[in-house]
Amino acid sequence: MTIGSITTRHPLSQAGLAGYSDRAMRLVARRRGCPYAVTEALLDIIMLNGGEGLRRSIDMCDEDHPVAGQLIGSDPAEMTRAAMILADAGHDVIDLNFACPVKKIRTKARGGHLMGEPEKAIEILKMVRDSLPPGVPTTVKLRRGYDDSAEALDAFEAIIQAAYHAGYAGACVHGRTVDQKYQGFSRWEFLRDLKLRYPTWTIIGSGDILTAHDVVRMLSETGVDGVSIARGAIGNPWIFQQAADLLCGTKPEDLKPPTVHEQREALLEHFLLAMEIHGEQLAGRRMRKMGIRYARFHPCAESVKSEFIETRSLRDWRGALDRWYAEDRPGVWPANSSIDLVNC
Numbered sequence: 001m002t003i004g005s006i007t008t009r010h011p012l013s014q015a016g017l018a019g020y021s022d023r024a025m026r027l028v029a030r031r032r033g034c035p036y037a038v039t040e041a042l043l044d045i046i047m048l049n050g051g052e053g054l055r056r057s058i059d060m061c062d063e064d065h066p067v068a069g070q071l072i073g074s075d076p077a078e079m080t081r082a083a084m085i086l087a088d089a090g091h092d093v094i095d096l097n098f099a100c101p102v103k104k105i106r107t108k109a110r111g112g113h114l115m116g117e118p119e120k121a122i123e124i125l126k127m128v129r130d131s132l133p134p135g136v137p138t139t140v141k142l143r144r145g146y147d148d149s150a151e152a153l154d155a156f157e158a159i160i161q162a163a164y165h166a167g168y169a170g171a172c173v174h175g176r177t178v179d180q181k182y183q184g185f186s187r188w189e190f191l192r193d194l195k196l197r198y199p200t201w202t203i204i205g206s207g208d209i210l211t212a213h214d215v216v217r218m219l220s221e222t223g224v225d226g227v228s229i230a231r232g233a234i235g236n237p238w239i240f241q242q243a244a245d246l247l248c249g250t251k252p253e254d255l256k257p258p259t260v261h262e263q264r265e266a267l268l269e270h271f272l273l274a275m276e277i278h279g280e281q282l283a284g285r286r287m288r289k290m291g292i293r294y295a296r297f298h299p300c301a302e303s304v305k306s307e308f309i310e311t312r313s314l315r316d317w318r319g320a321l322d323r324w325y326a327e328d329r330p331g332v333w334p335a336n337s338s339i340d341l342v343n344c
Contacts, residue, residue, distance in 0.1 A: 001036065003093055003202055004169040005138025006066045008035035008226075011219065013172075013204060016040050016070040016097070016141075019286070022057050024273035028266055029233060030063060031121035033241030037067050041097045042083060044073030044082035058089035059277060066318045068093035072100060072106040076127045078121070081127045089134045090285035099141040100150065100173055101181045112178035115146040118155040122162040127201070129166045134312035137169035141206075144190045147179040150165050160194075186230030192222040204228050208271075235264055235293020257297050257331035264325035267294055271317050272342065284312045289299065291320070295335040298324060 001011040014021060014029050016038035026037040046254045056234050060067060069091035072331045073079045083094045098121055102112030114121040129138050142162045145152035163171055175186030186207025195203045203225035209215060210232040216225050232239055235326060238258050245255065256267070271289060274283035291308030 001204070003036075003066075003068075003139060005135070005323050006036075006137065007107065008066070010035050010240070010247060012036065012215065012240050012243055013038060013171075013226055013228045014233050014240070015228045016068075016095070016205065017234065018100075018102075020290070022232055022274070022286075023104045023277055024270055025063065025065065025233075025237075025290075026064055027061075027191060027273055028270045029103055029221055029237040029240060030267070031269075033244055034233075034237070035066075035240070036226075037064070038070050038095055039067065039091075041070045041072040041100060042082070042086070043110075044071055044075070044078045046095045047082045048078060054085070058086070058091075063076065066092040068095040070095040070097050070109055070141065071128075072097040072111050073124075074120070076124045080127045080131045083138075084131055087132055093137045093139055093169070094132060095139045095141055095172070096124065096130065097141045098145045099172075099285060101143070112143050112146070113153065115143060115155055115159065115178050118158045125159070125162050125250050126166050127170070129168065135261065137293075139172060139202075139204075140168055140169050141172045141174070143174045143176055143178050144187060145177050147177050160198075164201060165199065170204060170225070172204040172206055175205070175207040181288070188218060188222050189289070191218075191224055195223045202226070206230065212239050212246055212255065215239075215243035216246045219247075221296060225313040235290055235296065236286070239261075244314040249324075257333050259328055259331055260325050261328040263294060263297055263331060264321050267325070268318070271314060275314060279315055284314075284316070287311070287317065291317075297331040297334050299329065300324065301332070301334075 001008045012035055014037040016032050018040050020042050069086035069118045071079055071082050086094055097111050098114045109117050159169060160249050173187055175190050191205045202225045204226040205218050205222055206228040209227055209229050215227045271287050274287055288308055288311055292305050295301050295304040295308055304324045311317050311320055
């Protein structure tokens with residue numbers, strides 16, 4: 001997968017996920033095969049106000065590369081200033097989020113709601129690209145339209161053509177509409193047709209990627225240049241190496257879920273990294289939802305999930321690991337994963 005001057009060893013990306021994909025989640029995934037990652041969507045005005053918001057926005061380390069700093073906002077001038085901050089801080093790529101469907105964004109036409117205001121979206125695209133040095137690649141995250149209307153399709157075409165002609169290095173496109181949010185299916189045929197229209201431009205596909213097999217299937221069925229893994233990466237940093245193994249010829253039946261001790265290692269590593277970034281109290285709150293997702297791979301998934309729900313501190317976390325992860329044994333595929341792998 002090529003983005004400007006950056007080429008990854010596998011066509012895989014960890015998506016930006018609000019409340020999840022901080023440096024801790026990115027590093028845990030990188031150490032297990034993730035070649036490229038995107039930050040949580042960073043609100044431009046919070047960055048411009050400085051202080052803690054700015055510090056967290058530029059939180060990276062030497063191991064956390066290549067990384068795209070993802071911006072969300074509504075004002076072209078503010079988005080431009082924030083993009084320059086991210087570039088100066090060392091982000092390898094600047095990614096503009098025109099895809100987020102969250103309602104609270106709607107009042108200011110940010111994120112996916114810019115898909116309904118193509119003139120403003122195009123103004124942001126051009127101003128941001130013109131402000132950055134040529135050596136800093138820019139990308140844009142889109143959905144296939146605001147809704148299923150003909151007007152929404154025309155707006156999508158106007159926006160993606162503007163990004164292409166403005167010199168963006170590529171686009172990540174989700175196969176759902178903004179109006180769909182996360183309901184229904186992602187239309188992969190839309191991604192296939194889009195790639196046919198832009199054969200020399202980097203198109204990264206997104207939507208309904210929950211297993212390593214889904215990665216291989218999307219690449220095969222759509223011809224996109226890369227796959228963005230969002231919900232499928234939460235509590236499953238192993239998905240990147242599993243997908244890479246399949247792409248390199250490993251038979252699906254030879255893939256193994258992480259063992260209990262491999263799960264323990266990732267869980268402890270993740271909490272310690274989160275605590276380093278957020279402090280123990282906030283890390284405890286953020287990691288509860290992560291632990292619930294990690295628990296899917298444990299042979300006693302429901303009991304482990306229940307225990308993680310009650311954790312508040314590093315002591316609680318270590319206690320859960322001592323109770324449920326002390327003895328090594330094979331992990332299990334979650335129900336939705338085992339079916340996909342068998343049928344790969």
